[in-house]
Amino acid sequence: MRYALTPEQEQFGQTIRDFLETRAPESGLLARIEADDRLDRHLWQDISEQLELPGLTAPETFGGSGYGAVESAVVLEELGRSLTPIPYFASAVLTLPLLIAADGTGVTHDVITRLASGSAMGAAAVAEPGRRADAVPATSAVAGRLNGTKTLVMDGDVADVFVVSALTDGQPSFYLVDADADGVAVERQPMLDPTRGSAEIQLTDAPGTELGPPAGAEPMAILGDVLDRAQIALAAEQLGGAVRCLEIAVDHATTREQFGRPIGNFQSLKHQCAKTLYDIEVARSAMWYAAWAADAQADPHTDTPAADLAELVPTVKYLCSTTYQEAARRCVHILGGIGFTWEHPAHLFFKRATSSAQFLGTPTEALHRLADQMLPPGLQYQES
Amino acid sequence: MDISYPADSADYRDRIRRFLRDHLPAGWSGIGALSDSQYHDFLPVWRATLYENELLAPAWPREHGGGGLSPIDRVVLAEEFAHAGVPAGTPNDEFGIDMVGSLLLEHGTEDQKAHFLPRILSGEHIWCQGFSEPGAGSDLAAVQTHATLHESGYILNGQKVWTSDGMAANQIFVLARTDTQARKHKGLTFFLVPIDQPGVELRPIPMMTGHRDFCETFFTDAVADPAHIIGQPGDGWAMAMALLGYERGETAVALPLRYQADLDRLIELARSRGKLDDPDIRRRLAWCKTQVQTMRWLGLRSVSQWLAGENDEAQGSIFKLCWSQYQVAEGAIAMDILGEEGMITRGRPPRMPYYCDEPEAPNSTASWQGSHLIAQGGVTYAGTTEIQYNILAERILGLPR
Numbered sequence: 001m002r003y004a005l006t007p008e009q010e011q012f013g014q015t016i017r018d019f020l021e022t023r024a025p026e027s028g029l030l031a032r033i034e035a036d037d038r039l040d041r042h043l044w045q046d047i048s049e050q051l052e053l054p055g056l057t058a059p060e061t062f063g064g065s066g067y068g069a070v071e072s073a074v075v076l077e078e079l080g081r082s083l084t085p086i087p088y089f090a091s092a093v094l095t096l097p098l099l100i101a102a103d104g105t106g107v108t109h110d111v112i113t114r115l116a117s118g119s120a121m122g123a124a125a126v127a128e129p130g131r132r133a134d135a136v137p138a139t140s141a142v143a144g145r146l147n148g149t150k151t152l153v154m155d156g157d158v159a160d161v162f163v164v165s166a167l168t169d170g171q172p173s174f175y176l177v178d179a180d181a182d183g184v185a186v187e188r189q190p191m192l193d194p195t196r197g198s199a200e201i202q203l204t205d206a207p208g209t210e211l212g213p214p215a216g217a218e219p220m221a222i223l224g225d226v227l228d229r230a231q232i233a234l235a236a237e238q239l240g241g242a243v244r245c246l247e248i249a250v251d252h253a254t255t256r257e258q259f260g261r262p263i264g265n266f267q268s269l270k271h272q273c274a275k276t277l278y279d280i281e282v283a284r285s286a287m288w289y290a291a292w293a294a295d296a297q298a299d300p301h302t303d304t305p306a307a308d309l310a311e312l313v314p315t316v317k318y319l320c321s322t323t324y325q326e327a328a329r330r331c332v333h334i335l336g337g338i339g340f341t342w343e344h345p346a347h348l349f350f351k352r353a354t355s356s357a358q359f360l361g362t363p364t365e366a367l368h369r370l371a372d373q374m375l376p377p378g379l380q381y382q383e384s
Numbered sequence: 385m386d387i388s389y390p391a392d393s394a395d396y397r398d399r400i401r402r403f404l405r406d407h408l409p410a411g412w413s414g415i416g417a418l419s420d421s422q423y424h425d426f427l428p429v430w431r432a433t434l435y436e437n438e439l440l441a442p443a444w445p446r447e448h449g450g451g452g453l454s455p456i457d458r459v460v461l462a463e464e465f466a467h468a469g470v471p472a473g474t475p476n477d478e479f480g481i482d483m484v485g486s487l488l489l490e491h492g493t494e495d496q497k498a499h500f501l502p503r504i505l506s507g508e509h510i511w512c513q514g515f516s517e518p519g520a521g522s523d524l525a526a527v528q529t530h531a532t533l534h535e536s537g538y539i540l541n542g543q544k545v546w547t548s549d550g551m552a553a554n555q556i557f558v559l560a561r562t563d564t565q566a567r568k569h570k571g572l573t574f575f576l577v578p579i580d581q582p583g584v585e586l587r588p589i590p591m592m593t594g595h596r597d598f599c600e601t602f603f604t605d606a607v608a609d610p611a612h613i614i615g616q617p618g619d620g621w622a623m624a625m626a627l628l629g630y631e632r633g634e635t636a637v638a639l640p641l642r643y644q645a646d647l648d649r650l651i652e653l654a655r656s657r658g659k660l661d662d663p664d665i666r667r668r669l670a671w672c673k674t675q676v677q678t679m680r681w682l683g684l685r686s687v688s689q690w691l692a693g694e695n696d697e698a699q700g701s702i703f704k705l706c707w708s709q710y711q712v713a714e715g716a717i718a719m720d721i722l723g724e725e726g727m728i729t730r731g732r733p734p735r736m737p738y739y740c741d742e743p744e745a746p747n748s749t750a751s752w753q754g755s756h757l758i759a760q761g762g763v764t765y766a767g768t769t770e771i772q773y774n775i776l777a778e779r780i781l782g783l784p785r
Contacts, residue, residue, distance in 0.1 A: 001456075003387050003681075003688035070385045250781050265784045267770075270777035277776050281702050285681035286674075292385045315674045364667065367674070371666035374673055375651065 003288065009074055016078040019051060024084045026345055033194045033348075038085040039158050047086065048118025054092045055116030058100065062109070064116045068295040069229060073236035073287060080240030083348055085195045087121050087155035093233045094154065095122030098163050098226045102174040104214035111161055111176060123159035125150035125177070125201050126223065133360060134227055136220065139203060141166040141175060144210060145183075146203040156199030157188045164208060165223065172219045175208030182206065193355035195348055227360060228313045229294055235287040235320035238356055242283065242320075242327035245349050246276045249334040256336075269334060276327045283323035290316045311373045314366035321357035321366070328353040387684060389456070396457045400464040407433050414469025414645070414744030423735065431474055431507065440473060440505060441481045442634075444489065448501045459687050462634030466641035469743035472634070475549045475597075475736065480504040480511035484557055484576070486630040487623060491615050500576070512553035514544040514577070514601055515624065521546075522771050524559070525569045525621060529603060531560040537610055538562070538575065540583070540603040546765070550586045550599030554579050558608070559624050562617050572620030574627075576612040583607060593757045595737040629700075636683035636699075639707055639739065643676050646740035646755075650714065653747045654721050668717050675710045682706060698780045701772040708762040708769065711740060715756030722749055729753060737761060 005013070023043055032038055047053050057072050058064025072093065079088055096115045099108055099122065114120035127133040129151050139148025146166050156162065162177045162184075177184060183206035189198040213219055250273055253264030263269055290312045328350040332339035339346045357363055418426055434440040442458050444450020453461065465472055473481060485504050488497050503509040520526040529542025540560055547556070556577050563571030577584065583606030588596035615623045651660075651669060659665045686699050719726045731748020734741040737758050741751045763769045777783045 001387060001389060001684070001688050001691055002385060003685045004692075005385060009385070246781075250783065253783060262784050264777075267774070270781075270783050271770070271773045273781055273783060274773035274776035277698070277781060278702055278705055278773075281698065282678050282682070282706070285678065285685055288385060289387060289681050289684075292387050296388070311673070314670075315677055318671075318674055319678065367667045367670040368663070370673060371670040375660055375666060375669065 003285075005070070005074065009071065012071065013074040013078055016051060016053075016075060017081070019047075020078060020082045020084055024082060026082065029083060029085070029195070029345055029348065030343070032085065038195065038197065039087070040085075043084070044086050044118060044121075047088075053088065054096070054118035056092065058096055058112070058116040062100070062112045062116045069232060069291040070288070070295060072233050073291040076233045076236035077240035077243075080237030080352075081244045083195045083241070083345075083352060085197075087123070087158055087197070089196075089230075089233065089237065090123050090155035090159070091115060091121045093230050094124040094226070095159075095161075095163050097229065098124055098174070098223065099176070099211070101217070101222045101226060102163070102213055102219065103176075103211045104217065105212045107209060108176050108211065115161075120160040121155070121158055122161050122163065123153050123156040123199070125153045125156065125162040125164045127152045134220075134224055136172055137165040137167060139164065139166040141168045141173065141208065141210070144175075144208055145205045146175060146177065146208050147205060148203050150201040150203070151189070153186075153199045153201055155197045156186060156201060157197040159199075162201065163211075164203070165219070166208075168210065172223075174211040174213075174219060174223075176211060177203070177206055177208040181208075191355065193348075193351040195352055196355070225309075228309050231313050231317050231360060232287065232290045232294055234356060234359065235283070235290065235316045238320040238324035238353070239280065239283050239287055241349050241352055242276070242280050242324045245324075245327040245331035245346070245353075246273065246280060248346060248349075249273055249276070249331045252335055263334075272330045272334060276323075276330055279323040279326055283320045286316045286319045308373075311370060314370040314373070317361070317366040318363045318370070321353075321363045324349075324353040325357050325363075387688070389460070393456050393460050397460045397464060400461055403437065403439075404464065404468050404470070407437075408468065408470065412468070412470075414742065415471060416469065416742030416745030420732070420735070427471070427474055430470065431477075434473065435505060435507075440477070441485060444481075444485060444501070448489070448497065449505045455687075455691055458634055459637050462638040463641065466638040466743075469645070472638075474510075474552075476510045476512060476552055479513050479549070479553075479557070480509065480555075482630055483513070483627050484511050484555075487574075487614055487627045490626065491623060496576075496612065496614070509555045510553045511555045511557065512547050512550045512579075512599075514547060514556045514558035516546045517543060518545050522768060524624070525572070527559055527561060527572065529558065529560045530564065531562050531573060531575065531608060533562075533610070536607060538573075538608040538613075540575070540577065540606040540608055542603050544601040544603075545589070545598075547586060547599040547601045549597055550601060551588055551596070553586075556584070556601065557614075557627075558603075559620050562620075566618070569621045571618060572624070573617045574614045574620045574623035575608040576614065577606060577608045581606060591737055591761070593733065593737055593754055597737055636686040636703060637680075640676060640679035640683050642743060643679055643707060643710065643740055645743040646714070647672050647676050649741070649745070649747055650718060650721075653718065653752065656747065657721055657723075657725075659721050665717070665721060668720075672710070672714060672717065675706065675713075679703070679706050679710070698776060701767070701775045704766060705769060705772050707739070708759075711755065711759035711762050714740070715752070715759040718752035719756055722752060725749060726753065734758060 055064035056067050060066045099112055115122050160179050164175045164177050183204040185202040187200045189200055191198050253269050254262055256263050332346050332350055335346055338344050438451045442451035442453045442461055446452035488500055517527050531538040531540045556579055558575045558577050561571055562573040583604045585602045586599040589598050590596050654660050654665055682703050689696050726749055729750050731750040733750040733754035741755050745751050778785050
């Protein structure tokens with residue numbers, strides 16, 4: 001039994017951390033955001049060519065590395081720690097797996113290969129105004145022409161291709177749509193979190209390639225599974241951010257002196273930091289278990305019973321979202337006045353924490369989703 | 385990352401399940417289902433069964449009458465006992481087998497092992513703990529009970545408090561000061577003291593729950609044998625810290641299973657009171673589930689580290705913070721479910737003032753009132769919440785003391 005990363009996985013994470021600290025240091029983050037130039041395409045190219053990250057979990061038939069959810073979690077934790085504004089989550093975690101799972105006929109083989117190599121970026125256009133990503137869409141497709149509006153398309157402003165959910169003859173289905181095709185209007189959405197892009201997409205008779213699902217696979221179930229796994233990856237990203245927030249807070253509490261001593265000497269600050277440490281260990285335990293279980297479910301050779309992702313995912317989402325939110329809040333608070341400034345990066349973590357907690361449902365909604373799984377609805381009172 | 389159990393542990397798990405099937409009464413569903421008189425009849429019989437089957441002290445080496453089990457088998461044993469809702473021994477066995485026994489095995493002389501270990505197993509010696517004092521709780525090193533060496537042995541004078549299960553005990557281990565000139569943590573000595581002597585008197589302290597399990601212990605010229613000191617005079621603090629570190633690895637897997645069973649009872653309580661459609665209750669029960677899952681995962685991480693021979697200093701504090709704070713919140717949810725009914729005491733209160741009520745304990749207002757009260761103690765004993773956060777902040781994060 002090993003409830004920890006292997007030495008190889010730890011080394012992998014360290015390699016990524018070293019790379020990001022050199023090529024995309026935290027100190028340069030605000031400048032990119034202020035210049036409205038968030039995406040460093042040279043960085044993305046080097047991450048693709050030197051670290052081969054975009055295809056990390058894609059099957060080797062597409063030029064990917066065939067790794068699983070645990071390795072993905074290692075990458076996401078480092079990206080969450082660094083807040084590097086690249087579309088890794090959107091392209092490699094949301095879009096690429098969705099495309100692979102939804103295309104049963106291989107019609108998008110070349111696009112998948114390009115996404116896996118990093119030579120193209122993808123975005124998932126599934127949510128609509130008033131409809132969550134996992135809801136049946138209203139966007140319609142007739143004879144390969146799509147009409148509708150998509151919102152919260154993560155990093156949709158830099159994507160080359162979209163995977164779009166739409167109704168075909170009233171049935172949910174997926175389409176591959178080129179970003180520069182006619183009838184595709186991409187408008188950047190101004191976001192609370194400036195480290196990630198988002199777009200609203202208007203589709204007006206836009207041409208798309210329909211993806212016929214694999215035999216026996218139902219499109220909304222495919223999407224649900226991809227989103228569940230994305231939640232686990234997001235949890236890893238949240239954890240990385242929380243860890244960095246704690247580091248910043250402890251560094252400050254150790255060096256900042258008031259009343260003749262480091263402020264970390266005061267018990268109230270000790271306890272705020274200790275609570276964040278506690279929350280991080282809880283969140284890490286949950287996220288690692290879910291990542292391992294997600295892979296174990298896919299492996300028929302172990303006799304580990306299939307993990308109940310329906311309960312695990314909302315649990316992990318709740319624990320990791322609240323951990324990051326609280327870590328970021330305490331970090332800003334412990335920094336005092338400086339924590340409230342634009343110049344200190346703490347607000348970027350706070351904004352990422354707030355936004356990612358809202359993604360695909362709030363932590364409270366996650367608890368309700370968990371309640372629906374564990375408590376049969378509508379039980380009547382019985383005299384005991 | 386592989387959080388599954390080793391394949392060969394499945395054989396041992398099957399053996400233990402067979403053992404439980406063969407030795408538990410027909411129709412057994414959990415110890416909480418026993419009435420008080422059935423419970424008092426069952427415990428000594430069960431202890432004797434464990435003793436005969438070398439399952440009473442699973443961690444002790446076989447040469448001393450223990451099970452000599454590997455760490456993973458100890459974990460599997462603890463899990464199966466928790467699933468079956470059976471105890472691993474009597475309440476005093478935690479002090480005798482786990483604490484004194486483990487300390488003797490690591491630091492005792494051969495004569496001490498030969499004298500004490502068989503008596504712990506047979507039940508001839510029944511142990512309790514003499515650490516805390518009225519003036520030394522969180523600050524344990526401030527103990528004032530002192531021992532001076534005379535011809536007849538060490539003479540102890542002082543007072544201990546919160547002596548758990550003291551009235552059932554006939555032996556007490558005592559942290560006492562033998563050198564009043566030395567600095568606080570030095571000059572302490574770890575004594576093994578018989579209770580059955582004129583100079584030792586225990587009186588129960590009634591707790592807010594009505595339990596009378598905790599005692600105050602008075603030493604008035606009590607006598608301790610110099611041969612029954614563990615370690616050397618002056619080693620007392622190191623011995624006490626070693627002993628407190630023998631927290632059963634098994635607790636890490638067994639306790640989450642108890643709290644899972646308790647959550648099932650809480651859900652049934654909500655269902656039976658027509659509260660399962662209340663969105664706020666549903667949300668809070670889901671929160672409970674996240675916490676019980678967390679306990680399980682924290683426990684498994686502890687086991688994983690233990691099996692790898694690693695020692696993560698933070699895990700003990702984190703685990704304690706988790707279950708103790710959870711039980712406080714759980715008690716409040718139960719009272720919200722019960723509403724005015726929760727003002728009336730009906731049914732059987734928890735038999736022990738620790739942790740949640742027993743598996744299969746009948747749902748009653750007395751059970752949940754009791755658990756709610758007991759939860760207030762859980763955040764205090766075995767290191768208060770504030771002490772645990774101080775430990776995390778100072779020892780792990782390095783914030784200045």
